[in-house]
Amino acid sequence: MKLRKVRDTLLKLLIWLCGFITVGTLAWILIYILINGFSHLSLDFIFSEYKGDSHGILPMIINTIYIVLLSLIISTPIGIFSAIYLVEYSKPGKILMLIRFATETLQGIPSIIYGLFGFIFFVTFLKLGFSILAGALTLSIMVLPTIIRTTEEALKTVPVSYREGSLALGATKLQTIMKVVLPSAISGILNSVILSIGRIVGETAAVYLTAGMVTRFPRSIMDSGRTLSVHLYMLAKEGLSFEEAFSTATILIITVAVINSITNMIAKKIKKSTVGT
Amino acid sequence: MVGDVLVTSNKITEHSDSNMTQAGMHTDKNNNGKNKNCKSFLEKITEKTFLICSLISILSLITISVFIFANGTSIFFKVGFMDIILGMVWKPLEGKFGILPMIVSSLYVTAGATLIGVSVGLMTAVLLAEISPKKLSGIIRPAVELLAGIPSVVYGFFGLIVVVPLIDRYLGGGGNSLLAAIIILSIMILPTIVSISETSIRAVPKEYKEGSLALGASHIETIFKVILPAAKSGIFAAIVLGMGRAIGETMAVILVIGNTPLIPNSLIERARTLTSNIAIEMGYAQGLHRESLFATGVVLFVFIMILNIILNVFIRKAGEIN
Numbered sequence: 001m002k003l004r005k006v007r008d009t010l011l012k013l014l015i016w017l018c019g020f021i022t023v024g025t026l027a028w029i030l031i032y033i034l035i036n037g038f039s040h041l042s043l044d045f046i047f048s049e050y051k052g053d054s055h056g057i058l059p060m061i062i063n064t065i066y067i068v069l070l071s072l073i074i075s076t077p078i079g080i081f082s083a084i085y086l087v088e089y090s091k092p093g094k095i096l097m098l099i100r101f102a103t104e105t106l107q108g109i110p111s112i113i114y115g116l117f118g119f120i121f122f123v124t125f126l127k128l129g130f131s132i133l134a135g136a137l138t139l140s141i142m143v144l145p146t147i148i149r150t151t152e153e154a155l156k157t158v159p160v161s162y163r164e165g166s167l168a169l170g171a172t173k174l175q176t177i178m179k180v181v182l183p184s185a186i187s188g189i190l191n192s193v194i195l196s197i198g199r200i201v202g203e204t205a206a207v208y209l210t211a212g213m214v215t216r217f218p219r220s221i222m223d224s225g226r227t228l229s230v231h232l233y234m235l236a237k238e239g240l241s242f243e244e245a246f247s248t249a250t251i252l253i254i255t256v257a258v259i260n261s262i263t264n265m266i267a268k269k270i271k272k273s274t275v276g277t
Numbered sequence: 278m279v280g281d282v283l284v285t286s287n288k289i290t291e292h293s294d295s296n297m298t299q300a301g302m303h304t305d306k307n308n309n310g311k312n313k314n315c316k317s318f319l320e321k322i323t324e325k326t327f328l329i330c331s332l333i334s335i336l337s338l339i340t341i342s343v344f345i346f347a348n349g350t351s352i353f354f355k356v357g358f359m360d361i362i363l364g365m366v367w368k369p370l371e372g373k374f375g376i377l378p379m380i381v382s383s384l385y386v387t388a389g390a391t392l393i394g395v396s397v398g399l400m401t402a403v404l405l406a407e408i409s410p411k412k413l414s415g416i417i418r419p420a421v422e423l424l425a426g427i428p429s430v431v432y433g434f435f436g437l438i439v440v441v442p443l444i445d446r447y448l449g450g451g452g453n454s455l456l457a458a459i460i461i462l463s464i465m466i467l468p469t470i471v472s473i474s475e476t477s478i479r480a481v482p483k484e485y486k487e488g489s490l491a492l493g494a495s496h497i498e499t500i501f502k503v504i505l506p507a508a509k510s511g512i513f514a515a516i517v518l519g520m521g522r523a524i525g526e527t528m529a530v531i532l533v534i535g536n537t538p539l540i541p542n543s544l545i546e547r548a549r550t551l552t553s554n555i556a557i558e559m560g561y562a563q564g565l566h567r568e569s570l571f572a573t574g575v576v577l578f579v580f581i582m583i584l585n586i587i588l589n590v591f592i593r594k595a596g597e598i599n
Contacts, residue, residue, distance in 0.1 A: 102586070108585045111525065114341075236437055
């Protein structure tokens with residue numbers, strides 16, 4: 001009996017220890033990078049170009065925004081329409097299974113493979129060159145599964161009675177989807193978009209092989225451009241400046257934290273509205 | 278218009294208990310025969326558009342596979358399959374394309390990271406789901422989520438600036454090593470393992486726990502002998518997902534592993550994984566050298582496919598149990 005108690009206490013200690021390791025590591029990483037980053041962070045660093053003596057990151061921020069917007073413009077409609085087809089139109093069968101298989105497999109492919117593909121297909125085969133457009137096209141395929149999956153979940157939470165009510169009032173299927181189903185699922189759909197923003201901002205390997213690493217301001221989407229993550233990679237890899245690397249990492253972490261809190265807020269809202277009905 | 282409404286409402290009553298999508302399909306079919314007005318044309322067009330959009334993911338997958346395999350398999354015939362897969366020497370400029378060191382290093386790194394990540398992550402999941410007070414879990418959980426969202430290159434940078442010097446100081450060897458990569462990757466896969474395991478632990482029916490407690494088992498015994506075994510499919514899925522992330526990670530690994538294309542003999546030696554091999558040399562590779570990098574991609578792709586199949590088996594099992 002005593003032995004049992006000792007063993008239980010030991011195991012419990014082990015569990016707490018592991019939890020402590022997880023949280024401790026997170027805190028360590030965050031605090032270490034944020035403290036070092038903030039000491040170098042200045043408005044001048046954020047809002048100046050990367051040229052000569054000036055080592056600002058504004059071009060990288062602009063490039064990142066370009067790539068995020070362009071990827072979303074391409075992937076959001078495709079993703080949402082696919083989800084609508086899967087939830088509202090498709091019948092169980094071969095096509096549905098194929099689409100499921102495709103999205104699941106796409107989700108599991110590592111980003112370096114996307115990079116390789118983007119490099120050989122968009123950059124070389126379609127002759128887009130290292131460009132923001134090539135990067136955005138590659139990333140849109142990469143985030144497509146996330147958008148489809150999350151939008152599907154959102155559409156499924158819309159009660160069937162809403163659809164029945166709308167159809168019974170004489171609305172067509174398309175009207176029902178556009179005016180009843182989509183508006184009720186809007187926060188979930190928004191969530192899928194925000195999740196993809198996080199993934200695009202954090203991506204390095206795929207962008208590095210498709211969008212290149214030029215540090216100028218982009219003149220058009222056919223220009224090569226370095227995103228923030230790639231910039232951090234280059235700074236760390238070449239050992240150029242650890243101070244700048246810390247600050248860039250800080251900005252990335254803040255971006256991710258903001259994105260996370262927005263998705264949490266949306267998730268809470270969804271929970272409230274579904275519990276309410 | 279009136280016919281439209283009648284048909285629709287008719288179908289609704291007929292199918293009110295079947296699911297909506299089927300009702301919709303029938304409505305469309307009936308509309309076709311009766312009134313081909315502009316509205317039903319629009320309906321058809323949009324449905325086709327939606328279908329085409331959803332076929333894009335299949336098309337993408339096919340294009341990706343075709344291009345990677347087309348560019349990566351011809352070298353196997355030119356140089357010899359065995360010479361590449363089992364070759365020990367990677368000197369692409371001298372025509373030696375052995376990627377065995379990279380395969381072995383990738384496996385070492387993945388195994389190491391999974392071992393550490395799973396043991397710590399699973400225990401953290403148990404803590405969150407079963408032991409810690411609700412309020413504490415409410416603080417830890419968002420923290421773990423934040424950990425999941427941080428870009429991998431930030432982890433790599435942290436590894437380069439903190440973990441590598443620590444290894445160099447206490448174990449020697451320069452710090453850039455297999456061990457550094459294992460540590461960074463295990464931190465990176467922690468969030469995946471914690472959140473999925475926690476979800477599957479929470480999905481275990483309460484009766485299991487109550488029954489075990491009622492039989493006189495202690496809480497800890499219940500966790501290890503009843504709850505965890507019941508949640509094992511979900512936990513395995515978490516492990517496989519974590520492995521996929523570890524074997525596919527590129528930039529963070531490049532920053533800490535040292536990138537020497539040799540089979541490491543100890544944890545503190547430098548190594549190079551499949552992913553880092555591609556990313557490092559792709560920038561300047563030409564001709565056969567470039568093809569060899571695509572061949573590396575093919576090997577990685579095959580590993581990922583195997584993991585995906587295993588994952589699907591576990592997910593199906595988890596689905597059956599629930």
